[in-house]
Amino acid sequence: MIALATAMLASCGSNKTSQDDATQPPFQFQVDQFNDLKVLRYQIPGFDSLTLKQKELVYYLSQAALCGRDIVFDQNYKYNLAVRRTCEAIYKGYKGDRTSADFANFTTYLKRVWFSNGIHHHYSNDKFFPEITPEYFAGLMAATEGVEFPLMEGETLEQFKARISQVIFDPTVAPKRLDQTEGVDMVAASACNLYEGVTQKEVEDFYAAMRKPGDTEPISYGLNSRVVKENGQIVEKKWTVNGLYGQALQKVVYWLQKAISVAEDETQRSGLEKLVEYYNTGDLKTWDDYNVLWVQDTSMVDYVNGFIEVYGDPLGMKAGWEAVVDFKDLEATRRATTISANAQWFEDHSPIDPRFKKETVKGVSAKVITVAQLGGDCYPTTPIGINLPNANWIRAQHGSKSVTMENITYAYNQASMGSGFLEEFAWSPEEIELAKQYGPLADNLHTDLHECLGHGSGKLLPGVSTDALRNYHSPIEETRADLFALYYLADPKMVELGLVTGENEYKAEYNSYIRYGMMTQLTRIEPGKNIEQAHMRNRALIAHWAYEKGKANNVIERKSREGKTYFVINDYAKLRELFGELLIEIQRITSEGDFNAARQMVETYGVKVDHDLHREVLERYAKLNLAPYGGFMNPMLVPVFEGDKIVDVKVDYPADYMEQMMNYSTNYSFLPTYN
Ligand code: ZN
Numbered sequence: 001m002i003a004l005a006t007a008m009l010a011s012c013g014s015n016k017t018s019q020d021d022a023t024q025p026p027f028q029f030q031v032d033q034f035n036d037l038k039v040l041r042y043q044i045p046g047f048d049s050l051t052l053k054q055k056e057l058v059y060y061l062s063q064a065a066l067c068g069r070d071i072v073f074d075q076n077y078k079y080n081l082a083v084r085r086t087c088e089a090i091y092k093g094y095k096g097d098r099t100s101a102d103f104a105n106f107t108t109y110l111k112r113v114w115f116s117n118g119i120h121h122h123y124s125n126d127k128f129f130p131e132i133t134p135e136y137f138a139g140l141m142a143a144t145e146g147v148e149f150p151l152m153e154g155e156t157l158e159q160f161k162a163r164i165s166q167v168i169f170d171p172t173v174a175p176k177r178l179d180q181t182e183g184v185d186m187v188a189a190s191a192c193n194l195y196e197g198v199t200q201k202e203v204e205d206f207y208a209a210m211r212k213p214g215d216t217e218p219i220s221y222g223l224n225s226r227v228v229k230e231n232g233q234i235v236e237k238k239w240t241v242n243g244l245y246g247q248a249l250q251k252v253v254y255w256l257q258k259a260i261s262v263a264e265d266e267t268q269r270s271g272l273e274k275l276v277e278y279y280n281t282g283d284l285k286t287w288d289d290y291n292v293l294w295v296q297d298t299s300m301v302d303y304v305n306g307f308i309e310v311y312g313d314p315l316g317m318k319a320g321w322e323a324v325v326d327f328k329d330l331e332a333t334r335r336a337t338t339i340s341a342n343a344q345w346f347e348d349h350s351p352i353d354p355r356f357k358k359e360t361v362k363g364v365s366a367k368v369i370t371v372a373q374l375g376g377d378c379y380p381t382t383p384i385g386i387n388l389p390n391a392n393w394i395r396a397q398h399g400s401k402s403v404t405m406e407n408i409t410y411a412y413n414q415a416s417m418g419s420g421f422l423e424e425f426a427w428s429p430e431e432i433e434l435a436k437q438y439g440p441l442a443d444n445l446h447t448d449l450h451e452c453l454g455h456g457s458g459k460l461l462p463g464v465s466t467d468a469l470r471n472y473h474s475p476i477e478e479t480r481a482d483l484f485a486l487y488y489l490a491d492p493k494m495v496e497l498g499l500v501t502g503e504n505e506y507k508a509e510y511n512s513y514i515r516y517g518m519m520t521q522l523t524r525i526e527p528g529k530n531i532e533q534a535h536m537r538n539r540a541l542i543a544h545w546a547y548e549k550g551k552a553n554n555v556i557e558r559k560s561r562e563g564k565t566y567f568v569i570n571d572y573a574k575l576r577e578l579f580g581e582l583l584i585e586i587q588r589i590t591s592e593g594d595f596n597a598a599r600q601m602v603e604t605y606g607v608k609v610d611h612d613l614h615r616e617v618l619e620r621y622a623k624l625n626l627a628p629y630g631g632f633m634n635p636m637l638v639p640v641f642e643g644d645k646i647v648d649v650k651v652d653y654p655a656d657y658m659e660q661m662m663n664y665s666t667n668y669s670f671l672p673t674y675n
Contacts, residue, residue: 029415031633032657034108035128037115038627039380039657042411044372044635047651050327054301055649057262058325058372059637061303064255065323065375066634069664070671071245072117072321072376075312076177078193079167080118081673085150086164087113088665090140093147105131106140107658114661115380115631119168120177120191122381123629127175127191134169150673178314186314193675194318197229203315206234217393219284222317224307238282239307239321248670252305253279264299271297275305291389295398301327302369302401304386309377323375324386324405332368332406332444338497339363339445340452346488347457351580356591358459363452369403373634380631384409406444412630413440420624425520426511427559427566434508442509445499446485453488454481458587468593474534475606476598479541480590483583486513486542490576507572514556517543518567522614523621530607541606543567546578548605564620565613633660 032039050058073080087110097103109130116122130137141149141161151160166173174191181189187200195203207221225236226244239245241253256276263269271293278286287306303326307319339346340363347361374382387402389395416422417436426432455477460466469476488494490506500506517539524536531537547556547567555574559566569575589597636652654660 027414027653028655029411029418031655032111033627034111036627036629037112038415038630039115039633040411040415040630041633041653041655042371042407042635043653044370044651045407046327046329046370047372047649050300052646052648053262054264054327056639056646057259057264057301058327059639059646059649060255060259060262061301061305061323061325062373062375062634062637064252064259064305065303065325065373065379066664066668067251067255067670068248068321068323068376069379069668071239071248074245074671074675075193075318075320076116076118076120077174077191078196078674079164079174080113080193081671081675082150082164083119083168084110084113084665085673086141088662089147089149090144091662093144094140095145096139096143102132102136103140106137111658111661117377118177119174122631125177127171127173127177129169129171134165137165137168152674178312180314190314192312192314193226194313195227198227198234200315202229202234203227207317217288218391219288220317220319220391221284223284223287223310223319224282225318240282241280243282244675245321245671247672249279251668251670256305264301267293268297268299278306288391288394291391291394292398295389295394295401301325302403304378304388305375308388308390310390312377320377322377323373324371324378324382325373325375326369326371326403326405329368329370329406335444335499336366336368336448336452338499339448342493342497343453343456345493346453346484349491349493350457350484350583351487352458352584352587353591355461356458356587358457361453361456364456366448366451367401367403368406370407371405373637374632380633381629382408382632384412404447408632410440411632413443415630419626421520421621421626424620424624425515425566427561427568431511431568434504435512438504438508439512441500442489442505443512445489445494445505446482446509446513449485449488450481454484457484458591460593461591464591464593469590469595469598472595472598472602475537475541475602476586476590478535478538479606480583480586482538482542483579483586486510486579487576487583490572503572506576507569510569510572510575513539514543514546514567514569517541518547518556519565519613519617522609522617525609525614527614527618528611530609537602537606541602542579542582544605545582545601546575549578549581550574563616565616633657 027043028041030038030040047055047058070081073084087106091107091110094103109132112128113119116128120127138161149157149160151157155163176189177191179189180186185200187195187198187203206227210221211218222236224240225238227234227236229235237244239249241249253276256272256279260269260272260276263272271290274286274290274293278290304322304324307321309322310316310319312318312320343361343363347358350357371382374380383405385402385404387400389400394400422432422435426435458480467473486509489509490503494500494506495502521536521539525531531540550556550571553571553574555569555571555578557568557570559568586601588594589601633654636654638650638652639646640648640650
């Protein structure tokens with residue numbers, strides 16, 4: 001499972017060092033923007049403090065991560081590689097006017113194809129189109145020289161041109177990568193390249209026959225294959241070193257073998273060996289064995305590599321190829337560990353009714369990581385957290401790894417700070433300064449308190465069922481965890497534990513929380529709509545409740561300047577008291593399973609949108625011209641050789657998105673165009 005980025009994100013104070021150095025020019029986080037997409041960069045703080053062997057390991061795993069790039073293009077749609085290679089050929093060899101608006105629009109299309117790993121939008125799954133005519137595109141192909149177009153076997157150049165043009169321009173060809181509309185044959189209607197010539201019913205029957213009733217350790221059926229019909233028979237074509245996608249997987253395995261030679265310990269070594277065995281055989285029992293080893297692998301350097309998430313399959317079985325290389329963020333992990341280690345103190349001192357407190361409470365410790373390279377389905381759009389493996393029985397018996405990617409969230413946060421968003425919605429220069437200086441750490445601590453303690457705190461009264469709050473369970477549960485975090489962020493205990501220096505951190509968090517809950521999260525809602533999503537409901541609930549209850553004392557003030565609305569906190573101490581009060585009530589609702597009170601609370605404070613304010617916020621947001629979706633370029637890891645021995649690995653931060661994509665297409669492209 002993965003956690004996706006939302007608008008306002010947590011990030012880490014520990015990452016600040018690299019660009020706080022006054023002698024360095026500030027690091028540029030956003031490097032490109034087109035259509036509804038922005039391209040960002042992330043840094044790899046702490047890379048230099050890895051040992052040489054660890055750096056070498058990161059380098060080999062990163063090479064393995066890059067070698068599978070073509071796979072995900074082909075998985076997403078059978079002609080994605082053809083479109084990509086055609087456009088890249090034009091980009092390289094077009095001899096006509098390269099300065100025209102049309103050519104710029106063509107280039108934008110190519111950038112979008114790279115960004116989405118194909119011709120369908122990475123988020124909506126709908127096919128997108130270039131803002132040029134088919135005639136102009138034909139002209140581009142005609143005036144392209146010195147490069148080859150990816151013709152199919154037996155196809156003439158003219159036939160190829162007609163076909164590729166139809167693939168790109170015809171809205172009836174492959175309109176959706178994924179179609180999960182009820183009642184349609186989802187296999188036939190989805191353009192993804194995971195099934196060929198079979199119906200949904202045939203696929204479902206095929207796998208139903210495989211499953212063993214009562215199997216407590218089931219393999220992930222269908223995870224690593226395309227299902228096709230051959231001579232009237234339904235068969236799986238496995239993605240293995242000697243099967244489908246073999247040309248790319250051989251390279252992945254080549255680099256994994258190098259990684260094995262510098263593995264950190266025996267557990268990691270045997271995990272990597274199992275992974276290689278799995279790529280060789282495609283055996284899903286081996287995949288499970290590998291995952292058990294991977295869960296046990298707690299080395300400094302870690303990775304994800306394989307066919308893992310099934311979001312791209314309408315039937316939720318077949319996995320996209322993805323890769324991440326990372327290492328522990330020791331400082332941030334220490335922060336989360338400190339909080340977890342003091343779980344009992346926090347529980348004992350919580351303002352909630354003693355009847356609802358846990359006698360013994362254990363904090364959950366999440367690992368915080370620094371990403372060093374992204375590949376496959378995680379590039380360029382990446383999750384901000386990962387929780388793996390996906391097989392439920394492995395999670396139950398052997399545990400799982402839950403990680404947050406702090407350098408990624410940090411980069412998102414930094415990019416948004418340079419975007420004018422904060423300046424638009426914050427009331428004063430002081431508020432902006434506080435957010436810039438203390439916001440990142442405060443956000444992280446909020447997340448730590450929410451995840452490590454908040455959800456695990458408190459207990460239900462005997463006889464109260466966990467689903468007593470029904471559809472209000474999620475927003476109430478998130479409200480509870482958030483309030484726990486907000487309340488404790490301002491506690492002197494945080495200073496005592498060395499997690500904050502004083503009051504600035506919690507003030508920065510309170511400002512941003514109220515701003516977000518009252519106003520800025522409305523940027524993610526369409527005009528006229530109310531709030532649906534659980535996390536958004538929870539934030540609106542807390543902010544609106546506190547605003548209303550504090551009105552008599554002017555705790556939070558609604559101000560207006562030049563027709564723009566702002567929410568300003570006048571009394572932080574009183575606001576903390578209000579958060580404590582609301583926590584008491586939300587815990588009571590949870591512990592007693594008081595459905596009516598939950599409904600009342602959510603419907604009154606968490607759902608409704610002030611439509612005038614909403615319109616104003618959307619107008620202010622639109623003027624900032626921000627792209628809603630972000631993706632990342634990779635840093636480049638460059639080995640330094642003495643003879644054939646690696647003596648160091650340097651990190652480069654290229655800033656040219658097109659150059660990186662062209663580089664990958666030249667140096668990390670191993671699959672034939674048609675697979
Ligand atoms: Zn939560």
